[in-house]
Amino acid sequence: MTRSIRPLVAGNWKMNGLRAELAIAAEVAKGYAPELKNKVDLAICPPASLLFMTSAALIGTRIATGGQDCSIQEAGAFTGEISAAMLADAGASYAIVGHSERRTLHGETNAIVKEKAQASQKALLVPIVCVGETKDEREAGRALAIVRKQLRGSVPDGATAATLVIAYEPVWAIGTGLTPTPQDVAEMHEAIRAELGKLLGKSVAAGVRLLYGGSVKPSNAAELMNVAHVDGALVGGASLKAEDFLAIAKACA
Numbered sequence: 559m560t561r562s563i564r565p566l567v568a569g570n571w572k573m574n575g576l577r578a579e580l581a582i583a584a585e586v587a588k589g590y591a592p593e594l595k596n597k598v599d600l601a602i603c604p605p606a607s608l609l610f611m612t613s614a615a616l617i618g619t620r621i622a623t624g625g626q627d628c629s630i631q632e633a634g635a636f637t638g639e640i641s642a643a644m645l646a647d648a649g650a651s652y653a654i655v656g657h658s659e660r661r662t663l664h665g666e667t668n669a670i671v672k673e674k675a676q677a678s679q680k681a682l683l684v685p686i687v688c689v690g691e692t693k694d695e696r697e698a699g700r701a702l703a704i705v706r707k708q709l710r711g712s713v714p715d716g717a718t719a720a721t722l723v724i725a726y727e728p729v730w731a732i733g734t735g736l737t738p739t740p741q742d743v744a745e746m747h748e749a750i751r752a753e754l755g756k757l758l759g760k761s762v763a764a765g766v767r768l769l770y771g772g773s774v775k776p777s778n779a780a781e782l783m784n785v786a787h788v789d790g791a792l793v794g795g796a797s798l799k800a801e802d803f804l805a806i807a808k809a810c811a
């Protein structure tokens with residue numbers, strides 16, 4: 559498949575990983591051979607406790623790191639929060655914002671996600687803005703409408719292809735082993751590109767990377783990654799095994 563956009567495969571480790579798991583990052587780096595490096599960008603988003611050490615371990619490998627969330631605030635009395643500048647200072651290039659686990663478990667609205675995306679951009683991080691419908695919403699035929707609304711509410715104004723990544727992650731596909739059909743992914747990604755065109759202008763939208771996430775595994779990666787307008791993956795569980803993460807990356811090459 560000829561791609562006009564260089565794909566990105568990002569691993570979201572979620573709340574997994576102690577220092578011993580730095581070995582996974584090292585193994586990914588070892589397997590990131592020149593032929594893959596020429597074609598696919600990689601990023602690892604470890605828990606905040608490992609971000610600095612992961613970034614340090616990956617210096618010189620061209621594998622980026624990212625945070626999994628950031629505060630809308632820059633600094634101050636916000637116990638437990640982490641600012642975008644802190645993520646950048648720990649070596650991150652990306653920040654995942656609006657992941658469904660944050661939207662659901664922490665009540666993050668589109669407006670909050672937008673503020674987080676803007677805070678990331680201010681710290682020169684590229685936000686990976688997550689969107690996706692629930693099972694009920696898909697079954698009710700509302701998936702496209704829901705995702706369009708999430709985009710309108712959470713994409714920062716004035717974003718460019720260099721300052722924004724979108725991840726479509728159907729909530730019902732996350733950690734369940736279920737995936738949408740390639741046709742459903744194609745329809746959704748095309749709709750996302752079109753909505754971004756309205757928000758940011760067609761030429762900007764044409765270059766924004768649209769990742770698919772939700773139960774991506776080596777066994778289904780080729781099918782999902784070859785869908786039009788799929789420019790990479792946001793990988794949860796499978797990113798905790800270097801071999802699987804690299805196999806998914808290879809499916810994008």
Ligand code: 13P
Pocket residue numbers: 570657727731732733734735771772773774792793794795796
């Ligand atoms: P899984 O790959 O484990 O389904 O998780 C997807 C995800 O939520 C990535 O952000």
